[in-house]
Amino acid sequence: MDLNKFREMFQGCELAGNKILIKSRMHDVIKFVTENYPYDILKEITAIHNPDGRIELIYNLYSTVDEETLLISILLDGNEAESVSDIFDSARADENEIFDLFGVKFSGNDDLKRLYMPEDWEGHPLRKDYVQDDTRLAWNDDKNNV
């Protein structure tokens, strides 16, 4: 795809490897891409907690028409990101998973909830700063007595 046009619209995006790295405005980028190019599936959103402490999101877009993959990546500054669930419904599921495992809050996605972890679980296990504390897994009769 034509990166120059892309550069004009979204300041500071660059090509890193096989993916486009953008600084911000993920929602607008995805919207722009889906409106102008035939990318119709958001295959997955991958979150990575980088060694520098920032969370990287990789959006894997795919076009069933010309069978092309487009990876768009963003480095988050905090634990806030823009939701793209109004463009792709499947993002709702991915964002929920990322919220559960990385603690990233997606503005615009209302039904974020703990998915795999218990509702009252502290911490997000796939973060690198997560402390694995096995004592929490021990069966506590007082707490679990239903």
Place this chain on the structure above:
Amino acid sequence: MNYLYFLYIEFLQKHNIPQLFGDITFYFIPFCIIAAALLVVVIVLVLVERKFLGFFTQRKGPNRVGWWGLLQTIADALKLLCKENITPDKADKFLFNLAPILVFVPMFAALGVIPYSSEFTFINTSTNVILYLILAAFPVLSIFLAGWASNNKYSLFGAARCIAQVLSYELPMTFVILSVAVLASSLNLTEITLAQTSKYGAFGWFALPCILGFVIMFICMLAELNRCPFDLPEAESELICGYNTEYSGMRFAIFYLSEYAMMFANAMFLAILFLGGYLSPFGKYFFSAGPFVYFEQAFWLFLKAAVLIFIMIWIRAALPRLAIYDLLKFSWVILLPLSIINLFAAVLIKFGGAIWAA
């Protein structure tokens, strides 16, 4: 009945017991016979169904307990007997315990209505078809009771489905029975049986003039028995176990066994209405007189019922379940008009000649 009665009175008189005692106690005998026979029949039926389902699905079926798995059902019943009866905390305990009893009692009575042979009809009234219909529909009430009292949403679903289903299938069934009543000019099961007598044996059966009615009745019976493909009230993949989800131990066993007893009773009822009841399909009996002929008559009735039950098992192995709205639509849109047509056909067959002559 008279035959058995005289045997009994004769036996009492030999031992110098007054006849009044015999008159009073006589009516307990049939129920003892029914109760004993019923247990055997149900135990065999459960085994046969499991065995045949096994064969249909290329399995062996139960084959561990006893020779050929013959004792499997008894083992299962014993296991259920030993299990704890659990009553849910929030259930309506009185109704919850009442429901299994209410499902069993009318079933016993329904079996008493059936003429097993020309002499063995324990309850013989002039309109025992109606009596049978009432008794056969009674378990539905107890199913609803069970579903309601369980305080379980799945049970309630099963109960509600059962009511809807039986209500809509009772109507075409009644019309079909009416057409049989017209053909036989009677509402008595023995008289209906005898009306099918012919020297050509099976050609006198009402299944021939009323083949449409026979098929409708068979379908309605499947629906009333909650058998596949109408097993919605206990649809395993949807409602877990339907109305008996919360039942355990002997109470569950009663529901389970009564289902099979009902199946047997209904198969016999259908055989009486359309397949000549205890009449031999060859026009004459192998035994000419004596008590053996009664046994032969009962044998023919059981054989006819067994064939119908085999078809029911076959259908269960072959068909998926209907959707609830299709089920209701099928009854009201297809079966009901057809059964009315069947009634008119029966009237024409019976009185066509007379109308033509007039």
Place this chain on the structure above:
Amino acid sequence: MMTKTTFKLNLGPQHPSTHGVLRLLLELDGEKIISCEPDVGYLHRGMEKMAEQMSYIQYLPTVDRIDYLAGFFYSELLCRIVENAMEVELPDKVRAIRVMLLELNRISSHLLWVGAFLMDLGAVSPFFYAFREREMILRYFEKISGQRMMYNYFVFGGVRHDIGFLEDVEEIISILPGKIDDYEKIITENPIFIRRTVEKGILQKEMALNNGITGVNLRASGVDFDLRFEDSLYRGFDIKTIVLDGKDSFARYKARILEMRESIKIVAQALEYLKKSGSLEQRLINPINLKLPEGDYFADIEAPRGTASCFVRSYGDKNPYRLKWRTGSYYSVNLLRKLLAGEYLNDAIAIAGSLDIILPEVDK
């Protein structure tokens, strides 16, 4: 005055037809579903977290468990990641072995689905028939790998040992088409089955794409999307993809039946090659101290339940820095929220069954 009241029904996690431990929180009006909220996570084993603490060879046996009905696909994905990273080209014989096993695995998975789907619809017999045929395939897998479901047969750079018992495969592919004909006779033409599947659970093309549905479910909605065409593993194989335009449960059923038939043809091609080929010559990657070079690696494959993919970021360590699985069922489960609303309870079971959801894949 009548007031309309609704009530909540907890379908699962211990329900006979949720294929594992799916919990659907349904809001019902009578038997009509107003809203559906899937709740997953009852089988979560932390596959992604595990990977971060294990070396690649330690992790390899566990990935079969992501989808216990199609284990080969996930070990193939992990092997492919490592092979791509180490730049190893697979010999043709290894490719043929893998394609044959993958397609057999796809057939066995679809067979189980046919049985389970019909079970959801209330028919008992097809379940046993399908299991009978699946058993042949599982026996073969057991013969070559020692395991019926968790194979651990693919290793980095090849397969664990040379393939054998090819006559078994020959028997399977000679018997199966006839058996599938039998299924079609008792299922496809059954009026009750048709009533319960045709026009039920319609999944429009746009809705499917928007919800990330892939695989057979997407192809039954009329989208020609099959990763096997661009897959280097399937290079040289004659593949035909099944695209149906029915969009309903029946189309999804039909697509799977037809796909089984196509898979049999692919297996036959691989078998033909393997019968002619000589002994196995492969260059395995030494798994001891295996370190992937720094970078992102991505592999995807057409699994029986949709696109499965694996993403690995490595910083040159023994273990991946981050490993992410994408599984088809996860998106199918989330689709239920939209697909089930407005359906009757017994249709809902059939529709959910037709999507071929398997819970270990959802929970990972």
